[in-house]
Amino acid sequence: MKTKNFSYCFFNNQFIEIEKAKISIMTNALQYGTGVFGGIRGYFNKKTHSIFIFRLTDHYQRFLKSLKILGVSIDYQLDELKKITVELTKKNQSKTDCYYRPFAYAGSNSISPNLAENNHFDFSLYMISLGDYLPTNKGIKAMISTWRRVSDNSIPARAKISGAYINSSLAKKEAIDNGYDEAIVLKENGEVSEASAANLFMVKDGVLVTTEKADDILEGITRKTIIQLAKDLKIPFEERRIDKTELYTADEVFFCGTGVQISWVYQIDKRVIGDGNRGRITGQLQDLFFKIVRGEDKKYSSFWCTEVKLKK
Ligand code: PMP
Numbered sequence: 180m181k182t183k184n185f186s187y188c189f190f191n192n193q194f195i196e197i198e199k200a201k202i203s204i205m206t207n208a209l210q211y212g213t214g215v216f217g218g219i220r221g222y223f224n225k226k227t228h229s230i231f232i233f234r235l236t237d238h239y240q241r242f243l244k245s246l247k248i249l250g251v252s253i254d255y256q257l258d259e260l261k262k263i264t265v266e267l268t269k270k271n272q273s274k275t276d277c278y279y280r281p282f283a284y285a286g287s288n289s290i291s292p293n294l295a296e297n298n299h300f301d302f303s304l305y306m307i308s309l310g311d312y313l314p315t316n317k318g319i320k321a322m323i324s325t326w327r328r329v330s331d332n333s334i335p336a337r338a339k340i341s342g343a344y345i346n347s348s349l350a351k352k353e354a355i356d357n358g359y360d361e362a363i364v365l366k367e368n369g370e371v372s373e374a375s376a377a378n379l380f381m382v383k384d385g386v387l388v389t390t391e392k393a394d395d396i397l398e399g400i401t402r403k404t405i406i407q408l409a410k411d412l413k414i415p416f417e418e419r420r421i422d423k424t425e426l427y428t429a430d431e432v433f434f435c436g437t438g439v440q441i442s443w444v445y446q447i448d449k450r451v452i453g454d455g456n457r458g459r460i461t462g463q464l465q466d467l468f469f470k471i472v473r474g475e476d477k478k479y480s481s482f483w484c485t486e487v488k489l490k491k
Pocket residue numbers: 218347373374375376377378396397398399400401402435436437438
């Protein structure tokens with residue numbers, strides 16, 4: 180994946196050059212994964228010469244909820260976080276699609292994983308340029324991972340907690356090592372949860388189905404977007420538990436997330452999904468999604484995207 184860093188980031192309450200944003204080897208978050216992060220995309224629109232940031236409010240709302248689950252705080256409220264993000268976009272004048280990484284972390288040098296001692300996190304934000312994380316114009320191959328998703332009572336998946344991503348790393352590594360593009364992770368009870376870092380949808384007999392919020396998933400912003408679009412497009416939709424073998428016989432399967440966007444699956448554990456091509460409903464949602472995020476859809480872009488005009 181080719182990326183490029185932008186010059187400025189937000190670190191220690193100020194905008195500074197990214198090279199100067201350094202932390203100590205003793206940082207608590209580095210030792211224990213005591214951090215919470217976000218991932219937000221900005222899409223460059225050549226015509227308007229602006230960046231469209233997708234669902235900024237929703238992303239920071241989830242970010243703040245993740246902190247609440249950990250029982251920790253940061254110096255910034257929702258509006259300030261949004262303002263910092265817009266300000267950073269202006270400072271970096273990004274003329275490519277980009278990805279924002281807000282990060283709140285235990286910045287102290289405490290040797291203990293005790294969050295009661297480390298209950299005030301530092302906040303930072305940086306940007307990179309980012310194209311497709313997984314292919315979006317051709318199908319991908321997925322495997323059902325032998326790893327299980329962390330459960331809500333172990334490390335809550337609905338909070339985007341840094342340390343929890345070892346679970347994603349293991350599943351993704353297993354998939355890549357075995358010649359697949361992505362992993363599907365099951366819950367402890369063997370039902371489907373989600374992909375390593377994306378939510379999962381399938382189409383079965385004309386019905387769009389995704390797993391429930393209580394299925395140890397991260398409650399994705401893209402997932403929420405797709406559910407809304409399906410309702411508006413009158414695509415029959417169900418939010419319910421999914422068995423592993425239902426995936427093998429699904430007509431369509433796709434993953435969605437900020438990084439992944441919408442990426443369709445043509446094969447799971449060597450079983451071809453549908454006819455191996457992009458399905459009708461996937462196609463309908465994918466085409467609309469990419470118009471919306473780039474600010475090209477009158478109906479949705481204006482309320483889901485934050486436009487930041489760049490200098491000519
Ligand atoms: N699940 C996991 C584990 C993820 O890391 C992501 C990516 N943030 C998602 C789902 C999709 O969430 P979103 O659409 O908010 O990016």
